Amino acid sequence: MNTIQIIDRSIKVKEYQGQRVVTFKDIDYIHQRPKDTASRNFRTNKKHFIEDVDYFNLSVDKCKNDEIRRFGIESPRGGYIFTESGYLMLVKSFTDDLAWQVQRQLVNSYFRLKEEAYEQLELEPYKLEKKT
Template structure:
């Protein structure tokens, strides 16, 4: 058998996925002389402990050629970490020897420099692109259920998934501002006192608030008025 490694007198065909050496559940049963289905049962029972894309991969039908699976429907393949987790219950002498062979010969070789074929690179790029498109579609559908800021945020992230950049800008989130009177009420002082402390200590800056044009009392003339962020309160408390 070409491109295979002998483990426990069994020919194990080499399988790699996303640059990692992997084995099927059937491979594990074969090299360990276990009844077919043993590794699969262990996997299902302990699946909550396995991390997808780290301990195992779900291979889709369109990727069978990449891995060398025989099932037309794809299947589960496990990495070195997943394999070692699966065979924890295999404690006989043979199991220890098979583990040593798999780790030292089969998995160790996967750490050598890996070169993708053109077909493999194409499939990886296609899967990555399809994943981005699916995410963008989900975000776009979610955006239809909202209005205003939430819709803008979701639509902006959808363009990021598709293009790698925000073609639609994220909405600017304005911080709440307070009048001098409102700040004074929080501190137990007058609005005039707030203004005096702010002017003396140069607190009317972008860090502590923003300038707005408000209508002056008794006329229609607009005058610049400084409104404060809540961040100014602890500063004023220390100054009082």
């Protein structure tokens, strides 16, 4: 499984429905917050989040699926996972210096890196065809 380094902590790369996602545990860990900080923030502000856009609610059945585990998402009781927009909304209350550094690195190195890799893959064949 691929991992990515954010400041001084590593997290596993997780994908769901073609998008990189993070869990509550990932967010608390990389932001060096007490356990359940991200979960509490989500419960407090859930009305502002859009399901299947900002987050996915994984049922127990979905979490037992081999496809989910293959993407690095392991949650035997089900749970929530967050897209880039959901992550940014969730941590908007984290305003210390570390939070700003983590947010910038996570967005640029985790969420956006995949998009850049796809763009390069799409451009390479075009360049090759044009030369021949």
